[in-house]
Amino acid sequence: MRPKFDLKSIPTGAYLVITVVLALLTVGLLLLLQNINERQREAQQASFQVVPLSEDVVDPAVWGQNYPYQYDNYKRTVDIQRTRYGGSEAFQRLDDDTRWRTIFHGYPFGVDYREERGHAYMLVDQRDTERVKQFKQPGACLHCHASVLPAYFQKGIEAGVPNDAAHRTEAIQKGFEIVNSMPYSVATQLVEHPITCNDCHTPETMQLRITRPGFLTGVNVLANSTDPVPHLPSIERWRAEGKKGTYDPNTMASRQEMRSFVCAQCHVEYYFKGTEKLLTYPWQNGLKVEQIEAYYNEVGWKDWTHKASGATVLKAQHPEFELWSQGVHARSGVACADCHMPYQRIGAVKVSDHHVRSPMLNINNACQTCHKFSESEMLARVTTIQDRTKILMTRAEESVVALIGDIEKAQAANAPADKLAAARDLQRKAQWRLDFIAAENSMGFHAPQEAARILAEAIDYARQGQLALAQ
């Protein structure tokens, strides 16, 4: 006989235990419910507008009240970290590789050539460089080192452009032209911040936008060239539709193109044209190294006369956009921001990482969204490309230095003028190509084969120059 189950046989203690367990389970479920609720809220609204934003708000800290995640990351551009060949520590490249003193002889870069630090330092570092302190520089430099829009706008209004929204672009263009030719020491007093939120975003909608007059003009010049740009479909479309009016990235480019164009406002090759120091992007013939060189030759541009050899030479700036344009990532539709500002997950929201930096410091988010290999494998692949580029670059530097040495000797030996002229011309060609890859901030990664081709040409032209003297 089984004894009949009797509720009374359950001890009071057991009831208490069951009660506590049930209560804890309920608490757990409520916590889960609350968590689900929070995640759903996060997905619905990624930001809360606590302050109104407009063109008049320049201070990124104010924007940061509405967009705290982005602002937190933006502030991190103060971080200083070396990568294999670059990074954000301001080491002196002239000491790191003394050949550059010879190559830049007679030019401000021969006095001070420090590695760039993060975005946060762009304005203080520009004010601090010996290139600005020891040499006279124009206000045009501010185009890319400061949140300069309010200053441009103000100067444009002062010059007579009507003060209303419809004339905003016109006022900025006018102010840009005025500030370009001001002395740097005067112009820099007009600005307060390094580039901030409003340089890339429309305050009311957060939409990406192009604000820089130099790029607006430059990209229209590029669109009007015959250089194929399959990685920029909106330009190809504009060309196919008969080149009507002006190519305007703000109204014609796709969002994905804008995620590169906002960077290309500054990470490009440029020069200061004429006495008015008009900041100009040399894209009349296209984006490739020899197309830019051809343009400089057509307009008779030189950055300086080499002090030792007498050659009229060019200085490459930081042609990241140009080199990226020749690479497989651009061709595949990968934008600058995909690798340099990859999405990161914060709670349930995806936020693009505003700590702009080398993807090698953030391989997981930067590479592995597309490439299903380990971080160490991705790093090894990039390192292979960069090491190979570096080997070629060192050869190219040696070649150019050797050519400069030969020209000096030939000058001392009173060599015929035509031989010297031929050698100097080849120095210009070789040096331009070497510098195009050296000044570009990826050690060849943005377009490895193109970088190798350019360096090979640099070596060849330099050695041709030596041969021209030896004949």
Add this chain to the structure above:
Amino acid sequence: MTRQALSHPLLLALVLGLIGVLAGVGGYTFIYAKGYSYLSNDPQACANCHIMRGELDGWQKSSHHTVATCNDCHVPHAFIPKYLTKLENGYAHSRAFTFQDFHEPIEMRAQSRAIVLENCVECHREMVSPITASAGSFGHNALSAQVDCIQCHRAVGHGTLD
């Protein structure tokens, strides 16, 4: 003895009450979180947690979106393995999303990958039979170790990255 007799109905009522509260809260949570939708084949259910939005968007632009939904590739086709996998995945995903401790970018686990590969073969059996024949058995590990369809055909499910 008298004290115990008096307290039993009260204690029992308390416990039953708590069970009721638990069931109510649980049921509400289940419906609020659209738990029932996970029993369906609707791809939208997979994006209930917006974390899968990118994957859903990518699938809509992929070559397979006309012929295969999430479940066709990501869970076994047979009834019992299908719901066992849903159960296990449901637990693992909810736990990971609640505690936010998963790998970024999101990756398939080895077992999930094996299921996808099995399903490639399920539909493309005739086409791939020469390959699978030489790859040995159809056991999960044997297949995924030797022939990995999505190593090359990675864009078929979630749009192109290449």
